[in-house]
Amino acid sequence: MGEILFRYERLDPTSWIYLSSLLTIALYVKFGRLWSIRNLDLIGLIFLAPGLLLVKYGADLAPFDTQASLIGHVGHIWLIVVSALFLVRLLLDTSMVRRPLLEPNLSVGGMTFLGISLLVFLMANVITGRPGVHDLAGSKRAAELSSLEASPAEINTLKTHGPGFPLLYLLPHISTEKLLKEAGTNEGGAVADLQQPAQMVHAVTARVVAIISQIMIVLGMALIGLRHFDNIKTGIAAATLYMLLPYTAMWTGSVTHALPGALLVWAIVAYRHPLIGGMILGLAFGTIYYPLFLLPLWMSFYWRRGLMQFLSGAVTMVALLVVTLAITSVDAAMFFARLQQMFGARFPIGEDVVGIWKYWNDVYRYPILAGFIFLSLAFAIWPAQKNLGTLMSGSAALMLGTQFWHAHSGGLALAWYLPLLLMTIFRPNLEDRVALSVLGGGGSRGRRRGKVVVRAA
Numbered sequence: 001m002g003e004i005l006f007r008y009e010r011l012d013p014t015s016w017i018y019l020s021s022l023l024t025i026a027l028y029v030k031f032g033r034l035w036s037i038r039n040l041d042l043i044g045l046i047f048l049a050p051g052l053l054l055v056k057y058g059a060d061l062a063p064f065d066t067q068a069s070l071i072g073h074v075g076h077i078w079l080i081v082v083s084a085l086f087l088v089r090l091l092l093d094t095s096m097v098r099r100p101l102l103e104p105n106l107s108v109g110g111m112t113f114l115g116i117s118l119l120v121f122l123m124a125n126v127i128t129g130r131p132g133v134h135d136l137a138g139s140k141r142a143a144e145l146s147s148l149e150a151s152p153a154e155i156n157t158l159k160t161h162g163p164g165f166p167l168l169y170l171l172p173h174i175s176t177e178k179l180l181k182e183a184g185t186n187e188g189g190a191v192a193d194l195q196q197p198a199q200m201v202h203a204v205t206a207r208v209v210a211i212i213s214q215i216m217i218v219l220g221m222a223l224i225g226l227r228h229f230d231n232i233k234t235g236i237a238a239a240t241l242y243m244l245l246p247y248t249a250m251w252t253g254s255v256t257h258a259l260p261g262a263l264l265v266w267a268i269v270a271y272r273h274p275l276i277g278g279m280i281l282g283l284a285f286g287t288i289y290y291p292l293f294l295l296p297l298w299m300s301f302y303w304r305r306g307l308m309q310f311l312s313g314a315v316t317m318v319a320l321l322v323v324t325l326a327i328t329s330v331d332a333a334m335f336f337a338r339l340q341q342m343f344g345a346r347f348p349i350g351e352d353v354v355g356i357w358k359y360w361n362d363v364y365r366y367p368i369l370a371g372f373i374f375l376s377l378a379f380a381i382w383p384a385q386k387n388l389g390t391l392m393s394g395s396a397a398l399m400l401g402t403q404f405w406h407a408h409s410g411g412l413a414l415a416w417y418l419p420l421l422l423m424t425i426f427r428p429n430l431e432d433r434v435a436l437s438v439l440g441g442g443g444s445r446g447r448r449r450g451k452v453v454v455r456a457a
Contacts, residue, residue, distance in 0.1 A: 010125060013056060017049045017246045024244060027104050027111075028237070038102050041425045044086055048414070049246040051078030055412065056250060069359075076356040079411055083403055090397035090424065094383050094390055099429045104237040111233065115240040119218060122243060123211050126253040172208040176201055206255055213258035217419050218243065220265035224423055227269070228388060231428070238422040247414050254415075260288050261415035264399065268392060268420065272438050274306035278313025285314075286321045289344040290402045290416070293372070296380035297394045305435045353407035368405045375401060388433035389424070396420035 011019070024046060029039050054075025061068040104111060218239045225235015242248060251257055263284035270276040281298065284291040295314070302310045322339065329335035357365060379394050386394075399417035406413070 010128075011249075013053055013246065013250055016249050017053060020244050020246055020249070021046045021049065024241065027106055027114075027244075028241060029105075030102050033102070036102065037096065038425065041089070044082060044089070045241075045245060047082050048079065051075045051082060052247055052250060052412070054078060073356075073359045076359070076411060080356060080404070083400060083411070086421065087397055087400050090393045090400065090421065093393040093424055097429060097431065099427070101231070101234075101428060103231075103233055104240075108233045108236065111236045111240050115218070115236055115243060118240065118243040119215070122214065122248065122252045125249070126207050126210050126214075129207075129253050172205050172212070176204040176208060207253065210253045210255045210258055213255065213262040214248075214252060216262040217258065217265050217415070220262065220269050221419055221423060223269050224265070225426075228271075228430075228433070229426075229428055234426050234428075238419075238426045242419055242422055245418070247418065251412065251415070256288075257413045257415040260284055260291070260413075261417075261419055263287065264291065264395060264416070265419045268388075268395070268423070271301075271388065271391060274302055274309035274435075274439070275313040278310040278315075279317045280313075282314040282317030282321075285318065286342070288416075289342060290399065290406070292344065293376040293398050293402070294395055296377055297386075297391065297398065300380045301386045301391050302435050305439045355407060355411045357407040362407075365405045365407065372398075372401045372405060385434065387430050388438075389427055389430035392420050392427065393424045396424055 024042060028042055030036055033039065052075070054071050056075075058068045058070075058072025058075055061071065065071075106114070221239040221242065222232065222235040225238065226232045229235065263280055267277050267280040267284065270280060277298075281291055281294065298310065299307060321342070325338050325342065326335055329338060353362070376398055379398070383390060396417045399420070402416065403411040403413065
């Protein structure tokens with residue numbers, strides 16, 4: 001960016017926390033209703049920032065400062081406490097039937113301009129930043145798939161990612177590989193350096209997928225506002241707030257965070273089409289197996305209409321991923337090992353953990369996991385009448401719940417639930433958006449029958 005904008009320097013995370021918090025208050029706080037739930041939600045979102053900052057500084061100072069471990073520990077405890085409060089808020093969301101329309105304090109044009117500007121700067125940070133080791137893993141595995149090879153080292157990466165992960169890298173990997181190899185070829189037609197272009201391909205692929213994922217999250221949130229809330233300003237406001245949050249600025253280029261989040265957002269976008277929604281959710285399950293715990297909630301939503309279409313889409317996509325495993329496995333032993341990892345058919349891994357479980361005894365993860373599984377199954381029967389609002393808040397609650405026991409992203413994968421949390425915060429009353437209504441007539445008739453009702457305060 002320094003070549004485009006004169007003397008441009010990326011803001012320090014601490015400075016961005018101050019600026020983004022002030023902008024969030026100015027744009028979204030309803031000063032005439034200081035004790036509204038919306039304002040409390042915004043305070044909670046702002047309170048995520050100190051924990052993220054402590055975690056980041058603790059990780060950056062780890063090789064040089066003996067106090068880094070304590071800083072990181074305090075940061076993770078802070079995040080756990082704030083996340084627990086948001087989990088309670090999401091579980092109580094279905095009881096909040098009086099939802100007055102509280103639009104942001106800026107016009108649609110102003111919000112759109114601010115959102116596009118933020119997106120440009122965030123994408124510029126991805127382009128000029130350096131992908132992490134985990135972000136490059138998918139690209140490297142895509143290269144193995146494209147050459148019909150499978151490395152035994154892939155077994156370790158599948159402990160945290162499903163087999164669909166490299167498939168989504170494959171197309172950008174092929175395009176960037178072709179482009180960069182052409183750029184690295186000298187006049188005689190020989191590649192000047194084989195090792196360096198290979199690393200460049202993986203880095204560019206990670207950046208491409210990160211940028212696409214973030215754009216899809218933002219577009220998906222805007223579409224939810226337009227198509228499902230009948231209010232484009234609400235969708236743009238939620239998407240702009242997502243880009244404004246310090247978490248997004250710090251982890252913009254993290255593919256392992258953004259890619260599953262984008263798929264879950266688009267599953268909500270396609271909820272009127274159970275087959276497509278099931279396929280997207282199945283693909284999300286292929287990237288990280290945690291969306292498997294969403295099935296009781298989504299099946300209960302489609303129970304009275306659309307269940308078979310939803311299951312057909314999810315099963316079809318999972319079957320394609322299993323076939324991919326079979327084609328790319330070296331032998332039967334590797335295939336069954338990868339299949340086991342895909343479905344998470346093992347006890348939680350206790351080696352090389354990061355985040356809060358690096359400081360706490362791993363044995364305490366088991367009761368938390370048991371409670372999480374109980375919550376997942378409970379969504380099959382509670383609440384009895386599920387609507388689009390329940391689908392969003394329940395999905396956000398379950399993906400937030402994974403952060404308490406998932407030990408490989410350190411509880412920092414906020415993009416898995418943050419977009420859905422923001423849409424839940426901004427949503428109007430959606431009690432009539434049930435499957436029996438929106439899928440009843442199909443097409444435009446179904447959409448007219450599912451029109452949003454916004455109740456006055």
